[in-house]
Amino acid sequence: MNHSITESLNHSISSSLWGDAWRQLRRNRIAVASFWIIVVYLAMALYGEGVFWYFHWKDMTPPYQQTNLREEYLSPSVFRHPFAVSSVDDPGAVGSPAVDHRGQPAAKSVVARFRTGLRTLAHHPLGTDNLGRDVFQRTVQGARIAFQVGIITSCIAIPIGVILGCLAGYFGGKTDDFIVWLYSTFSSIPDLLFIMAIAMVVGKGLQGVYLGIGLTTWVNLCRLIRGEVMKHKTRPYVQVAHALGLGPFRIMFRHILPNVFHIVIITFSLRFPAAISTEVFMSFLGIGLTTWVNLCRLIRGEVMKHKTRPYVQAAHALGLGPFRIMFRHILPNVFHIVIITFSLRFPAAISTEVFMSFLGIGVQGEPSWGIMISNARLRLWQGVWWEMTFVTAAIFFIVLAFNLLGDALRDALDPRLRTSER
Amino acid sequence: MSLLEINNLHVRFSAGHGHEVRAVNGVSLAVERGESVGLVGESGCGKSTLGNAILRLVRVQAGAIWFEDKNVLTLTHRDLFHYRRRSQMIFQDPYGSLNPRLSVGAAIEECLAVHRLGDRAERKRRVRDLLQTVGLDPDYAARYPHEFSGGQRQRVGIARALALNPVFVVADEPVSALDVSVQAQILNLMKDLQQARGLAYLFVAHDLAVVRYMCDRILVMYAGAIVEAAEVDALFACPAHPYTQALLSAVPDVEKELRARAAGARREIVEGEVPTVTSAVAGCSFHPRCPYARDLCRTQLPDEREVGPGHTSRCHFRSNHANIEVSHAPEEIINT
């Protein structure tokens, strides 16, 4: 309503899509908060990634995999009365390093008690699971897998969706017919069934999950982009570009695409929680990560092999630092594995996996949120609530943040899309 | 030879379900160098399609378009490129015709770059010149379209059209989206540019008053065909076609209204709806609405007839039916 006034308000304050969206988002406190939550999770994921790689190169069991049967079923630290006096007296209780074992009993001053209390708080802050593994660390690792899934599936879906959508929308005719047929076919297959079937066929690995989610999400994006491109094709500025004699690809990618690109971003942010949930779902069912096959394992095996080679020894002898050796010397020598893996990914990965687990280097499944839920589920019935609670809270907050940010982005960038996404 | 000559042009679109829209239906016209020709009609009469067809932005089914002695419709890719340098277009919607993701400088420069004119520095200089020519601060080149008002955007659109130094410009409703107080600025700018550069305009509009101000000659279009063509003064003084008369009568013009009000007169109103071009009408396309229609009109398509020097009309009845007098051509009514 009140067209003229709202329109003129819109025109002057907010005709620049990005500029206005940015302004609007910055003012939206919920969106900003969501953004920071996502940043925190991203940091967690990056940290998890770092930890993961570090311990794999060091060839050590990462802390989130360390089992400690003495500390199984440890409840979260705040529930362990960290500041209670008794914890200082009894070194065996709750398994915390509450006492500095130097022979003499710890000083009972308030400061010391406070210090030890703090240390206890920091020790397994969210408790441990049945094998005494730290719930906090595992949750962080779960974030890593979740982000991997979100990002990799987007990397699969976005190029397919964007390119096909552009081509269909722009060229129309037979091209359009074909692409519409393609995506309506894909969208006809119920998502979850399709993802699971793909995952099963491809080999129940993380790749299956990536591929499954990636291959089903491009459809929606493609449809949206196609519609937008068709709309923009008739816009005057495209006519102008025609009149200037620009070629179709230049018009398509330089003129139209920037104008519809916000859809990609909106779709991405709206799809992210869906991808995470799907991954959680699938790893819960044991389809995702049970046979954990990953590139880094291969690399790790190779690096371990190369570590003992003379050229690395020589590098050591020259006094080169570990990073330089790792990246300048070893990595170029194992990098071909990356390429080979990507081309021969599935058979090679599977066979190497078999080989490596035969040799006993295999690690148990990485802690994804879904696996954690799956493990924690039965323990919940025994009253071990914390593992379940913290994992679900972790999922809740990231999904909530993405939902809210996605909403805000959509409102800021393209309110029309509201009804097209469920 | 004229700068632009169009012979019996037909443009048809498929409207699905086997229907066809005859947007342009056998149009012939000519535009001389430095001349500005107005093309007037209501929505859906095919005037914008005609403008687009001249620049080969839509597919033409039949006919010929001659520009500087070359048939535009058979140009090779290379020649078409050259043609686009000679003839350009100004678009109606100043909000939509500029790509919101390109700075105005980049938008103008892109034309030069695509046509490989000058090096980077030279192009930049030329962009500044152009902006100055259309009355904008050259430093605005780095700004994005949303930072401009409607009038300023239309100036940018004009600068872009002029970037390649065309001799012929199709202006498709260049001021209809602008506020009244801004229209005059743009019209004046276009007039000045025409004089300074010897441009020829095909000025597509629905507003007769604007066309009268801008043009030397006027073509009135109805249902895909040109029903009347005349010098601007002749047309306004003695419109020959009933449709033109109705149009003139319908325009709410301040002075005319005030005069009519003082005299207590009522306006002429043509009944009926603007035809959709899908429904092919036998005979004269205007006959269902024409107050003077007779049997002949319902069966036979009228030819173009000369009603005065340089004044043609597509009506069986040469004279004028209303109270406006005809100064030339003896009355000659064909009865059937």
Next chain:
Amino acid sequence: MLRYIIRRIFQMIPTVFGVIVITFILFNIVGGSPAAMTLGKNVSPKALEEFDEQRGFNKPLLLGRWSATRAYENTTFERNAGPWRQVEGVTYTAPQRREPGHITLAPGKDYALPLAFKLKPQVTYQWVLKYRLLSGTAAFKTVHSYQPDDVTGAKPALAAAGGFERQIRLLTTNSAWQTVKIPFNAGAVPATLKLTVHTEGGALEICALKLRRQNANWFDTQFVFYLSQIARLDFGKSNFTNQRVSQMLKDGIGPSLCLTAPIFFVELVVAVSIALLCAFFRNTLVDRLIVVIAVMLMSVNYLVWIIFGQYMLGYRWGWFPLWGFESWTFLLLPVLIGVVSGLGGNVRFYRTIMLDEMYRDYVRTAFAKGVSRPGVLFKHVLKNAMIPILTNVVIVIPFLYTGSLLLEVFFGIPGLGNMYINAINYSDVDVIRAIVLIGSILYVIANLMTDLCYALFDPRVKIG
């Protein structure tokens, strides 16, 4: 209207075909033969072949005359002599720079070609052989213990000492690697058939050997087999439960619908009502509160709803039975969880639709006419909003048939969802394929229904 429906049904055909192609690609091409996956590793090639035979996996994919058979796996001799290891007189040469890996058959001997199992009767096979013969000859022969009746048509006579022997191809000296195809017929009683090579005067070197089976015709392929299966509505047999898949589907769909249909209807009514409430109180505290709650609800993972719901309501408080499918009370908890878990998203979606309508011009007209607020909402807005809502509802219907995967697993409801997950875990390809395919076809049909709904309820949509 009828013409419109018929036209739309014709338009469905490419999509259905596409779905068939995709499932085919997924399960037959990407997945390959599931025989080894399902039967395990230590199964005889004969059993595998029978498995494939039953499911048509031993045919060419799309088009072709010849297909491989497990009687003799393709050998290229890159690492070792393969099945020739056991054959006497055969020496293996590992690949060198120019030379491919190959086996050498010393001259002057008969060699039986190592087959994993007997061939099929009356079927034409062919050897595809890449060989080199520096000197001498090599003869490929079939040896029957009975006289093959396909030659004379007579009853088989008594076996001769070496059996009836027939030379099918004589290879002559050839110093470069060369590929030949040697066709032969397995005869009526292939159980007694022996395939031999006799080398004479020089060693036969073989660097690649394949056995191909001839199919009935060019179109006797996996794809055609698959299509005909679909046409016969025969979805094969589960190799886990050994039941016919169509029977399993029939058994499973009832429990699934028992679970999903109530969820669907309750959810629809509740969500639309709440959305209307939002639209009525738009921009007030009530509206905002509902939106906040809806977003929170939809951010809670589905698993969490189920696990905590089952734990708290079923186990701790004991309000509902925990597990099983015996009476309607067993459905209460899963339905409740199903409704709650989907409520947030649906309320938000319907609210968006309603509010979009609230800002239309016709609403202003209605208000200007003097229509009251409830009047505008329940008459003008609701009828317009029903169009997108209805189409959205119709499109969900096909998903009802699979049931809710997780709810069924958790609450032990023997529906299709449960079945599907079991099938995934046991790599039960036929079941998976059938469920995916039927789901997709139902979806296509639902799409058609959506269009029909549009045509029926939206006067702006033209039919014809």
Next chain:
Amino acid sequence: MVMENYLLDVDQLSVFFRTRTEPVRAVSGASFSVAPGETVALVGESGCGKSVTALALTRLVAEPGYVAGGSIRFAGRDVLAMNPERLRQMRGAEIAYIFQEPATSLNPVFRVGWQIAEALNLHRAGIAAREEVVSLLNRVGLPDPERRLSAYPHELSGGMQQRVMIAIALACRPRLLVADEPTTALDVTIQAQILDLLVRLQGELGMAMLLITHNLGLVAGVARRVNVMYAGRIVERGAVEKILGQSAHPYTRGLMAAVPRLSGGKTRMVGIPGAVPNPARLPSGCPFHPRCPKAQPLCRQQDPIETIITEDHQVRCHFWK
């Protein structure tokens, strides 16, 4: 001015729009009046607040807009003080609206006849709806009304849709018809038909009309009194002859000069420099001063108040002389 004679009397009306930062003033201190049976025009360019003013008359301004001050009296009653039910009864029955876009202003999923009948049922219960609807459609010149009753809006052309809108508006014989750009979306020849219809019906039914338009030609044709709006203010008002003939405000004069004339020759037109200001960022003082040829330092500092030139001519300018 004698208050009691006016059907509608608007005094110092202000309408604000909430934005994320601070409220934007869409209409500020607009005062005008409409006498029974009279045609009054509200003229202005896009974004000047004329449509918002029209909607504010029956408090139809939707969120985020709200009436912030002033008074609206209709037939002696204070509209701003009415309870919602009373307001609802007034809408349609006493003040009816026609909007600019007939295509979107009609409800797409209801038949035309139903939409007209609804208005009838709301305010004139107990009459034979069908006959009344047919006679209304006849009256607005819709050909073949019996058949059109069961048509959906999209099956009608723009001109016919606008006729249906008029039928809805006239269903309850309102005393004031607010026509918000009733012809802008239509073609020139159709415009003339609709305008003619409006004027004729107005005469027949003896209702007052508030015509909101940007087209001075329309104003000259039908209005008796004119209010010129600029940037949310009524800068000049008075009898049509005064405003169009002897305009005092530089904006009105500029507007008159900028309108191309049918009878005008090729003499150079003079436009108003600059562009219509954005309501969110109005210039200080008189909002017209950046574009005004007569602007003085005073104009930049002080928003002028309304000056009475004659009984039927008021202007809001420091230097109207």
